[in-house]
Amino acid sequence: MRFTIQRDKLIASVQDVMKAISSRTVIPILTGMKIEVRQHGVTLTGSDSDISIESYIPAEDEDKVYVENIEDGTIVLQAKYFPEIVRKLPEAQVDIVVDEQFNVKITSGKSEFNLNGQSADEYPHLPQVETENSFEMPIDLLKSMIKQTVFAVSTMETRPILTGVNIKLEDQKLVFTATDSHRLAKREVPVTGTNVSIEQVVVPGKSLNELYKILNDSEETVEISVTNNQILFRTEHLNFLSRLLDGNYPETSRLIPDHSKTTIQIKTTPLLRSIERASLLAKEERNNVVKFTSNDDGVIQISSNSPEIGNVEEEVTADEINGENLKISFSSKYMIDALKAIEYDEVVIEFTGAMRPFIICPVENDSILQLILPVRTY
Template identity: 35%
Template structure:
C-alpha cells in the first residue's frame, strides 16, 4: 500500500473511522483501523464488535495511488498523528516487516502494523429496499428520545431505542420506566414486513455525531440481528438488542382531566430555578399546583430554604391539579420541544404526565409523577 493524500482529507475520514474504535477494548485488534487501498479509493474500517464503521475516500480525493494493499494499524495513534501533522500532503507507505511509514516534509513516523488477517471480516451487506429517512429527521428522532433510555443493564431491552415500523408509520420509543419519549413519523414508502427492533443507545450516540444536520438521505438496512445505516460518507453497522420491548401503547391516554398550556421558556426557567432547591437523593422532586390562570412550582430543602415560582397558564381544560415530579426529568423532556407553547396534560396526581406541543403531534413525552404522601 502506498499513496499520497492531503492531511485534511484523510483527517475528515479518520474522524468517522475513529468512532468505531473503542477506547476501552482489551482486544488489541479492535483498537485498530483497517486501510484498504483499491483503484477506486481508500476504505477505512473499524469495529468493536457492537459497532462497525466503514468510510470511503474516492480516488479523485487522493493525490496519488502508487500501489494497492491493505494494512491494519492502531486507530488512536494514526488518528492523533494525522491530526497533529501540518496541512500538507502526507505519504503513507507500507514497508517490510509490516510497518507503516507516515511522512511529510519534516516529520516521519513509523507505526507497527497488525496482521491483516486477524482483523474481523465484517460484511456491510445491504437489503434490497432500505428504509430511507433524511438526516435531519434521524437526528431529531435520536435527540428527542434517547435521553430517556435506561442505563440499568438489568433490563437490557430498555437500554436501547425501540423502532417499530408498520406500513409507512415509524414509531420510536425510549423509556427507563420512570419516563418515556415517543416520536412518530411517516415514511415516504410502505414497508412490506413489519419491523420491531431495539437499537443500542451507544450506537445512536455515535451515529448522530457522524450525520450532518441537512436534508440528505440516510438508508436503514435492517436485518435479523443488526442494522446498517448508510449515508453518503459512512456505513455504520450496529448490533441489535435481543429481547422483547414492553408494549407502551396503552400508557398514553386519549383524554385528560387537566390540560395546562404554558410558554415553553418561562416554564423551563421556572423548573430550572425550582430545581436549585432539590436533592438528587430525593429524585429532584418539585411540586406543581395549578389554579385558574397560574401555576405555582415549589420545592424546598428544609435546612437550606424554599422557592416558589409563578407561571402564567392558558387553560384549555382545567381541573385544578397538585402533582409532584422530578425536575430533572421534566427539564430533559421540555428541551426536546421546539415551539413557543407546550401542553402539560394530567389525569390526577398519580397517573403519568404527558407533555406535548400543539403545533407538532409527532412527539410525546411522558413522566411518571412522584407520590409524596
C-alpha cells in the first residue's frame, strides 16, 4: 500500500474522523484510524461504535490532483500520534508507504516517521444503511435545527430515551423534539421534494453535537437515511453514522398548553441579559431560580435572592402584555438556553398560570417552540 497526498486535505479529513475516535473505547482497535487507499481515492474511518465517521478524499477533483502514486491497501494507525504528526510535517505533500508487516513509513521533506500499524482485518465493518428511503435538506438548516433543540436533552441516564432528540418526518414536515422532562425544545421545518416518512427515531444528543461540529457550511446539502437502528447523514465527502436509541419516546404534544392567561411580547436580548444578570448570584446552585413578575405598567421585574451573598432586581419593558398579572419562578438556566436558541429579535411568552408550563416562540412564527416548567416558590 502506498500513496502521496496533499497534507492540508489529509489534515482536514483526519480532524473530521477524530471526532468519532475515543481513547477509552472497550474495543482496542477502535482507538485507531482506518485508512483505505483505492485508485479513486482515500477513505479515513473513525468509530467509537456509537458514532462512525468516514471521510473521503478523491484522487482527483475538478482537475486538481489530491492523491498520487496509489497502490491499493488498508491499514489501521494509532490515532493518538498520527493526527499531530500529519499536522506538524514540514512539506505540503506527504508520502505514506506500508509494508506487509504493517510497518508504516511517513515521509515529508527531510522528516521520516516509522510507525507500527495494525491490520485492518480486525476493524469492524460499518453497518450498511439503505439509502433508498432518504431525503435531502440544506446543511445550515439541519445545523440550526440541532442547535435549537439538542441543548434540552436529558444528561441523566435514568431515562436513557430522553438523552436523545426525537426526529419525525411526516407529510413533508420534519420535526425535532428534545426534553429532559423539565423543559422542551421543538423545531419544525417543511421538507419538499420527498415522500419519505420517518415514523419516529431518537438520535443520541452526543451524536448530534458531534455532527453539528463536523458539518461545515461549504457543502450545500445533506442526505439523511434511517434504518431500524442507525441513522446516516451523508454529504459529498462525509458519511456520519450514528446508532439510534431504543425505546419509546414519550408523547410530548399534550404537554404544550393550547390556551394562555397571560401573553407577553418582549425583545429577546434585553430579557436574556436581565436573566443572565439575575442568575449571577446563584451560580453554584444547580437550578438557580429567578422570579418573574409582570405589572400593569408593562414592566417586567426579574429578581433573585441568595441570602448569604445578596440580591438582584432587574426591570425590562415589555412591548405588549395581555391578560392577567403574573408572578412565576423558573430556572434561569432553562430560560437562558431557550432565549439563546430562538434566534429571533422578539419573542412571545404564553403563560397559563404560575404552576403551569409556559411556552416561548418567536413573534408570528411557531416553527420554534420552547417550553419550560416553572418552580414552586410562592
